[in-house]
Amino acid sequence: MNIAIIGLGVIGGSFAMGLQAAGYENVFGVDINEESIEFAEKKGFIRKGVVDAQEILPDMDVILLSLYPSQIVPFVKQHKALFKTGVVLTDVTGVKTEIIKQVTTVLPETADFVFAHPMRGSEKKGIIGADYTRFIGANALITPIPSNTENNLQLIEKLYRGIGFKQVTRVSPKLHDEQIAYVSQLMHALSVAVVNSSQASEETLTFAGNSFQELTRIADINGELWSELFLNNRQALLNSINTFETELDKLKQTLAEDDEESLKEIFSRAATQRRKWY
Structure with a gap:
């Protein structure tokens, strides 16, 4: 089976490493950066790399769009005439509903696109930061659409499990976007807001402990990518922000009213929920 990875950045490079480690010998790479291709070839991540996907x-047989x-729809539109009959495309994008709507308008009937999302990103950039071990034990999501065949869904699931993902779950695109808005995008929004707060100063780190470091870690963000993710999922993210603001207002009210009992109840409810999750 021939597998092409389009985009040899930190995620694409990590997939190339993982697939090679899992025994897939015919992994090829495409990137506009010749240095990334040379690096991937030298390290043995890919069998061959090219600048021109054509x-x-x-x-x-499989095309993974990282x-x-x-960039996804333009790539499919530009190269669809070259796709092998029966080719399976897949992605790693953190938003689904809007991307699926766009892709299905240009995808040829002879190709199948299995939309997927590895739940293990990185603040690093470029293939130099590639590390497939980040995938070991992680979760991944598959968002089936009516045109997907069961064989192709299982093929992508097998690839994910082969490189170390512990749990690969099928969910609807709508549920995916709603939950990702809460568990991922909202967290990034909060981190960015904290770092950009007018309270930040040269003395901040003198007083900061682990909780501050953990919360602000993801504020070291790829602004170009995350702007696209936020805007492509803006309604779901707005809903999550509104729900969060409601809870924050409840906590704020207990302080304004010096309401110790209500504050303790809020803390207790949060602690109970956290223990249920972990």
Whole structure:
């Protein structure tokens, strides 16, 4: 089986490493950066890399698009005439509903696109930060659409499990976007808001402990990518922000009213929920 990875950044590079480690010998790479290709070839992540996808696409059985959301539809539209009959495309994008709507308008009937999302990102950039061990034990999500075949869904699930993902779950695109808005995008929004607060100063780290470090870690963010993710999922994220603001207002009210009992109840409820999760 020939597998092409389009985009040899930190995620695409990590997939290339993982697939090679799992025994997939025919892994190829496409990237506009020749240095990334040379690095991947030298390290043995890929069998061969090219700048122009047209050189290899006709022979590919699986095409993994490790691209920004805005790049996916243009890539499919530009290269669809080169796709092998029966080719399976997949992605790693953190938003689904809007991307699926766009892709299905340009995808040829001879191709199947299995939309997926590895739940293990990285604040690092570029193939130099690639490390497939980040995937070991992680979760991944598959968002089936009516045109997917069961064989192709299982094929992508097998690839994910082969490189170390512990749990691969099928969910609807709508549920995916709603939950990702809460568990991922809202967390990034909070982290960015804390770091950008007017209270931040040169003395901040003198007083900061582990909780501050953990909360603000993800504020070291790829602004170009995350702007696309936020805007492509803006309604779901707005709903999550509104719900969070409701809870924050409840806590704020207990302080304004010096209401110790209500404050303790809020803390108790949160502690109980956290223990249920972990």
